[in-house]
Amino acid sequence: MTTQPGRGLVLVVEDDPAIAELATLYLRRDGFGVQVEADGGAALATIRRLRPVAIVLDIGLSGMDGIEICRTLRADGDWTPVLFVTARDDELDRLLGLEIGADDYLTKPFSPRELSARVRTVLRRAAGAAPPAETYAAGGVRVDVTQRRVWAADTEVTLTSTEFDLLTHLVKRPGQVFSREQLLSSVWGYAASAGTRTVDVHIAQLRGKLGGHSPIRTVRGIGYAADAG
Numbered sequence: 001m002t003t004q005p006g007r008g009l010v011l012v013v014e015d016d017p018a019i020a021e022l023a024t025l026y027l028r029r030d031g032f033g034v035q036v037e038a039d040g041g042a043a044l045a046t047i048r049r050l051r052p053v054a055i056v057l058d059i060g061l062s063g064m065d066g067i068e069i070c071r072t073l074r075a076d077g078d079w080t081p082v083l084f085v086t087a088r089d090d091e092l093d094r095l096l097g098l099e100i101g102a103d104d105y106l107t108k109p110f111s112p113r114e115l116s117a118r119v120r121t122v123l124r125r126a127a128g129a130a131p132p133a134e135t136y137a138a139g140g141v142r143v144d145v146t147q148r149r150v151w152a153a154d155t156e157v158t159l160t161s162t163e164f165d166l167l168t169h170l171v172k173r174p175g176q177v178f179s180r181e182q183l184l185s186s187v188w189g190y191a192a193s194a195g196t197r198t199v200d201v202h203i204a205q206l207r208g209k210l211g212g213h214s215p216i217r218t219v220r221g222i223g224y225a226a227d228a229g
Contacts, residue, residue, distance in 0.1 A: 008053030009033040010119060013043040013069070014085070015061055019108070023056060026112040027119065040064030044072060047080065054081045054119050057102075067100055074101040081122040081161065085110070100205070103162045104188070105198045121189055126161040138171040138226045140213030152213040159209065162187070166202050167226075170216060174228030177219045199224075 010027050014020040015038040024034045035050060037043040040061040047055065059066035070082050081103045103122045106115060134145035142151045148164055150157045159167065166187050170178070178186070180196035188198070203224055207214045215226045
């Protein structure tokens with residue numbers, strides 16, 4: 001099922017026809033073209049063939065699941081924004097600490113309006129506005145905001161757009177403690193009611209990529225901060 005793109009083509013990888021149809025309806029209303037795939041292997045081939053602007057990716061697919069698809073894309077150097085859809089909390093638990101490179105997460109059941117809003121948000125974040133020249137250092141990490149590049153010691157680290165924005169938000173304010181709700185609002189642009197576990201997922205991914213150089217500190221019962229120096 002394909003519709004002509006206006007704001008770009010979004011690939012919806014979902015094996016539940018009702019959910020796929022609803023997602024298509026709301027994404028089309030927002031001006032996106034939509035391609036739907038129900039099979040993981042077919043989805044990967046479609047991504048390589050059509051080059052969508054974003055991917056809405058169900059984790060619980062038969063055969064090649066969503067995590068494997070995302071890992072394959074990132075290993076190939078494809079950083080198309082990915083929004084994971086999970087059916088159960090234990091699926092979300094599988095994401096914790098994994099360097100899979102997803103940009104956002106939604107747990108079923110979800111509002112199709114929220115799905116469309118999150119797709120718009122990850123696309124805005126990926127495009128980015130031209131920022132003033134800025135470089136920040138925290139621990140063994142250096143962040144070049146202008147070029148959107150990050151180094152851990154002397155090794156450049158590839159981050160998703162969401163991971164980069166989260167790290168930048170923290171290192172620009174060294175020592176300041178942010179609650180999960182504050183980070184969700186400031187970095188993702190969502191209300192706290194959207195769920196704060198996605199913040200923990202992205203923090204875990206950042207720590208995994210930055211390794212022992214990560215400046216991010218957990219403040220128990222409150223949230224996170226980046227240590228200076």
